[in-house]
Amino acid sequence: MVDFENKNIFWHTSAHVLAYAVKNLFPDVKFGIGPAIENGFYYDFDNIQIQESDIERIEKEAKRIIKMKLIPEKYVISRESALNMFSGQPFKNELIKDLNGEISYYKIGDFCDLCRGPHLENISEIKSIKILSIAGAYWKGNSNNKMMTRIYAVSFPEENMMKDYLDFLEEAKKRDHRLIGKQLDLFSFHPEAPGAVFWHENGWILRNEIINKWRKFHYENDYKEINTPILLDSELWKTSGHWDLYRENMYITSVENKEFAVKPMNCPGSILYYKEKARSYRDFPLKFAELGLVHRFELSGTLHGLMRVRQFTQDDAHIFIKEEMLLSEIKKIIIMSVDLLKQFGFKDFIFTVSVRNEEKKEKYLGSEEIWSKATSTLEKALGELSYDYRVSPGDAKFYGPSVDIIIKDNLGREWQCSTLQLDFNLPERFSLEYTDSDGTKKVPIMLHRTLLGSLERFIGIFIENCNGVFPFDLSPVQVVILPISEKQKDFSEKINSILRNKNIRSEISKSEETFSKRLRNTIIRKIPYIVIIGDKEVAENKISVRKYGENESKSYETEDFIKIIL
Numbered sequence: 001m002v003d004f005e006n007k008n009i010f011w012h013t014s015a016h017v018l019a020y021a022v023k024n025l026f027p028d029v030k031f032g033i034g035p036a037i038e039n040g041f042y043y044d045f046d047n048i049q050i051q052e053s054d055i056e057r058i059e060k061e062a063k064r065i066i067k068m069k070l071i072p073e074k075y076v077i078s079r080e081s082a083l084n085m086f087s088g089q090p091f092k093n094e095l096i097k098d099l100n101g102e103i104s105y106y107k108i109g110d111f112c113d114l115c116r117g118p119h120l121e122n123i124s125e126i127k128s129i130k131i132l133s134i135a136g137a138y139w140k141g142n143s144n145n146k147m148m149t150r151i152y153a154v155s156f157p158e159e160n161m162m163k164d165y166l167d168f169l170e171e172a173k174k175r176d177h178r179l180i181g182k183q184l185d186l187f188s189f190h191p192e193a194p195g196a197v198f199w200h201e202n203g204w205i206l207r208n209e210i211i212n213k214w215r216k217f218h219y220e221n222d223y224k225e226i227n228t229p230i231l232l233d234s235e236l237w238k239t240s241g242h243w244d245l246y247r248e249n250m251y252i253t254s255v256e257n258k259e260f261a262v263k264p265m266n267c268p269g270s271i272l273y274y275k276e277k278a279r280s281y282r283d284f285p286l287k288f289a290e291l292g293l294v295h296r297f298e299l300s301g302t303l304h305g306l307m308r309v310r311q312f313t314q315d316d317a318h319i320f321i322k323e324e325m326l327l328s329e330i331k332k333i334i335i336m337s338v339d340l341l342k343q344f345g346f347k348d349f350i351f352t353v354s355v356r357n358e359e360k361k362e363k364y365l366g367s368e369e370i371w372s373k374a375t376s377t378l379e380k381a382l383g384e385l386s387y388d389y390r391v392s393p394g395d396a397k398f399y400g401p402s403v404d405i406i407i408k409d410n411l412g413r414e415w416q417c418s419t420l421q422l423d424f425n426l427p428e429r430f431s432l433e434y435t436d437s438d439g440t441k442k443v444p445i446m447l448h449r450t451l452l453g454s455l456e457r458f459i460g461i462f463i464e465n466c467n468g469v470f471p472f473d474l475s476p477v478q479v480v481i482l483p484i485s486e487k488q489k490d491f492s493e494k495i496n497s498i499l500r501n502k503n504i505r506s507e508i509s510k511s512e513e514t515f516s517k518r519l520r521n522t523i524i525r526k527i528p529y530i531v532i533i534g535d536k537e538v539a540e541n542k543i544s545v546r547k548y549g550e551n552e553s554k555s556y557e558t559e560d561f562i563k564i565i566l
Helices: 007-025 052-066 079-085 090-098 159-174 177-183 201-220 234-240 267-274 323-343 358-363 368-384 425-429 455-465 486-501 515-524 535-540 558-565
Strands: 040-046 073-077 103-108 111-114 128-138 147-156 231-233 251-255 258-262 286-295 311-321 348-355 389-393 402-408 414-423 445-454 479-483 506-508 529-533 543-547 554-556
Touching (some): 007 040, 007 052, 007 103, 007 111, 007 147, 052 128, 073 079, 079 103, 147 159, 177 455, 201 286, 201 323, 201 445, 201 455, 234 258, 234 267, 234 425, 267 311, 267 445, 311 323, 311 455, 323 348, 323 402, 323 414, 348 368, 348 414, 368 402, 368 414, 414 425, 414 455, 425 445, 445 455, 479 486, 479 515, 486 506, 486 529, 486 535, 486 558, 515 529, 529 535, 535 543, 543 558, 554 558
Parallel strands (some): 348 389, 479 529
Antiparallel strands (some): 040 147, 073 103, 128 147, 231 258, 251 258, 286 311, 311 445, 348 402, 402 414, 529 543, 543 554
16 A cells, blocks of 8 residues: 555664654663554554653654664674673563574664664655554563553655555545444444454345355356364364464363364365265366354454454365366466456455465475475466466465465555465375376365455455445345335335335335435435435336435336346
C-alpha cells in the first residue's frame, strides 16, 4: 500500500529517532526492539508509563532531533564490549547473548542502539513523522514474557505523503469490517468465546452464498468434498510433525487418559481418508476439498475481528498425484485460485514463493534435496505461467515451500489469501502409497491448497473491499419493500411473495417509524434495491424502485424488474 524507495531502511532509522526522543523525555526507559513493519514501524519500551497526552511531546522531540541533521554511525564491537555497553538494558543484553557473528551498534547523536543496519545517510531525510497508536506487547511475542509498551508510528520523505497516508487511514477506518458488520447486522463477538464469531442471520446468509460459489467452482473443477473430525488423537499429530513443530498453536485435551488435539489444520484428516482404500495411478489427480473447522491459539491481544480469530473455517483441499503430474497440476491450481478471486472482484495479484529459513533448517521436515526440488518446481510453474514473483524467506510451512497469492484491495492494501504448498514429506511419514502402471507401489506427492484461506478472514477482507456494498447475488437482503403507509400493506405483501417465490431475498419494512426514517435506515443498510409502494403504485399495479447509490426511482412492472435483477 505504502511504497517508496528504501522504505524499510527509512522506517528503521525513524524507529531509532523515536527511541532517541523517548529516552530524552524518559531517561530510565528500557529498550526492546524497533523494526520496520508493513506500514511504518514500532518500538517496544519497558519501565515507562506513556499517556495519550505524551504523544505530542514525543513527536515534538523527534522533530527537534531530526532538525539536528545527525548522521547515523556504525560501530562493530566484541560481545563483551556490547554487554558492558548495554549493561543497564536487560532486553538488549538478552539479544546480544543470542547473536551469532558480527555485533554492531549505531550511534545517532548521543543515542546508541544495538543494530545491524543499514540506515539513512542523514536523519534529515525524514520530513514527516507521526505516532499512530500505543499498545501493549509481550517481549518476543511470548505471553510468558513481560508486557511492554509498544509505540506505532510512521514517517515519510515528503510532507504530502503523510497527508495522503492519513487520508487513507481515515477511509480505512470507515471501511472497518467490524463497524460495517455491526451496521449491517452480520456478526458479533463476545468475551465468553474470545476469537470465535457469532454469525447473525444476515452474516450467515453472506457466508453461505460465498460457500455456494466455492462449491460450484470446485464441482466444475472435479473436486470431491469431504469432512473430517475436529478432535484427533495426539499420535496422528506426532506422525505429521505438528506435535513437535506446531504444538504451541494447538489446543490439547485429554479423553480417557489419552491426549487429543483440536485440529489446527485439515491435512492429517485428508490423509486418513486417503488411506481408507487402495489407490491407483488411475485415480490421480485425486482432489479432496474440505471446509474444515480449525482452531489455532492466538494471543488475546492479537485478535482482530474476522481478520484474526482462534476458530475459523479453512477452505482447504488436498491433491494427491504422481510426479509426472506435478507441474501441470500446480499450474492448474494457480489458475484456479486467480479465477475464483476474480469472481469476488479482486483484480491485482502478487505472487510469492515462500521458502524455509536457511539458518533454522531444524524447524523443517525433509532433506536438502527435497526442499530444493520442491522450490524449483514452484518457481518453474510460475515462470511458465508468465507470472513475476518474489521470494519470501522463512515463510514456508514446516513440511514444504509454497506459492502464496496476495490480493490488493480497493485501498491498495495487500492480503494473502490463496496458498499452494508442495509436500513430499507427509506422504512419506504416513506411509501413503499407490499402485503405478507397472504394478509397483509408490509414494504419492501431496499438494495442500486454499483459495480463499480462512473463510472468516476472507469475508472481513471482502466486506472492507466493497465497503459493505455487496454484489446482488451475495447480498443477505436483496430487496426491501417500503410501503409509505399501512394502506399499502396488502399490495406490499403481494409483491414480497412474488419476489420470494423467485428466490429473491426480500423483506417488508414494518417499522412504526416515519417513511423518511425507514428510507434512511434502509439506505444505511446498503440494500441493493428499495421498492417504494404508495397509492400510485397500488393503483397502477407497478413498483417504484430505487437502486443503492442512486437518488431517483424508476417505475417497473414487477416481472420486468425481476428480469433485470436476475
